[in-house]
Amino acid sequence: MRSFFRLVDHDQVFLQRRCILVNGPVIVGAGPSGLATAACLREQGVPFVVLERSECVASLWQKRTYDRLKLHLPKQFCQLPKLPFPEDYPEYPTKRQFIEYLESYARHFEINPRFNECVQCARYDETSGFWRVKTISNSNSTKTEVEYICRWLVVATGENAECVMPEISGLNEFGGEVLHACDYKSGQKFRGKKVLVVGCGNSGMELSLDLCNHNAQPSMVVRSSVHVLPREILGKSTFELAVLMMKWLPLWLVDKLLLFLAWLVLGNIEKYGLERPSVGPLELKNTEGKTPVLDIGALEKIRSGDINVVPGIKRFYPGQVELVNGEILDIDAVLLATGYHSNVPYWLQEGELFSKNGFPKAPFPHGWKGNAGLYAVGFTRRGLSGASLDAMRIAQDIGKVWKQETKAQKKQITACHRRCISQQF
Structure with a gap:
């Protein structure tokens, strides 16, 4: 057994016969949720592997x-535990600032993830009482299969792991460029072109605005x-205003x-063709996870006609699209x-904590902990503040057990040491 496994901590992980026993939890995902959990575990003195x-x-x-x-x-609602944003950052940090x-x-x-490790499957082994996490490593242009054995597994792959590619009649016959929002960088390449934006959430609104700003x-x-809500009301963040009102008033x-x-x-x-749902914005967010659009200028472009609002799509033709109202647009x-969407169902073999859609079955705030040492972080549909709350709970839960067991081990070692001394004399 000793030749097959080796106990490792966060900075002493290496491959030995393609199997690694991790001394602490394995965190799958190095996004904000995974980083927040790792930082909280570090504060608890618990080693981990990301x-x-x-x-x-x-x-x-x-x-x-x-x-x-x-x-x-605002940045105060987006910072991770234990470390605030720099004071010189603006109220709404840019993409580059947030990455930095x-x-x-x-x-x-001192979070050092094992990069290029794609998890293929993870399952709980009831016989051994450990999680078995199999990955394929693509480092150094070679593929290596590795299996991590751990007592705790933290799923931090998040709500937005994979892009949704809808099946629309005739799209493969369109002939023009088709791009998902995840591959869009700037409207510069679309200058002077007629572009159909499918979707009217925050991304759809911002992409449409960006296209306008580049003369598309x-x-x-x-x-x-x-x-659609204003990002600010009377100079105050709409979200912050909602948070304040929720302290005193019903939803x-x-x-x-x-x-x-x-x-x-x-x-x-x-x-302007933007019909409001019958359910309120906060209730809709809580029940279905649909985030209201916070307007930063797109609505003005809709009013002026620079952004053309159209109904659903019936089908595509070469260089054209037919809408459900019979209108045909050249694009x-x-x-x-x-x-x-979440990709958890593709790799996690478990049916208690997560549902088939890749989200925890239990509603917030109860979806962060499952059975047999399984945890979920970043699936609250409440953004970075929800992920931070989950991360702190997970670290406290694991840290409590870790400290108890570490204390017990120290007592055993001390007792053994005393027996050895007494035998010498």
């Missing part, structure tokens, strides 16, 4: 976001109702107040702002 399929931390932010992206919420913050966060807490001609597909009343304030600031948006390119 596995990341890409070659950098926060790969979603580094590789699959557009250039003009900024945090939608995450990289400095990893350095500060976007048409945005709005297939269903959507809540349904906060929703009504938010919609009334949004009407005062934005006016009636339904006349040069298609941008799919159709969102992302």
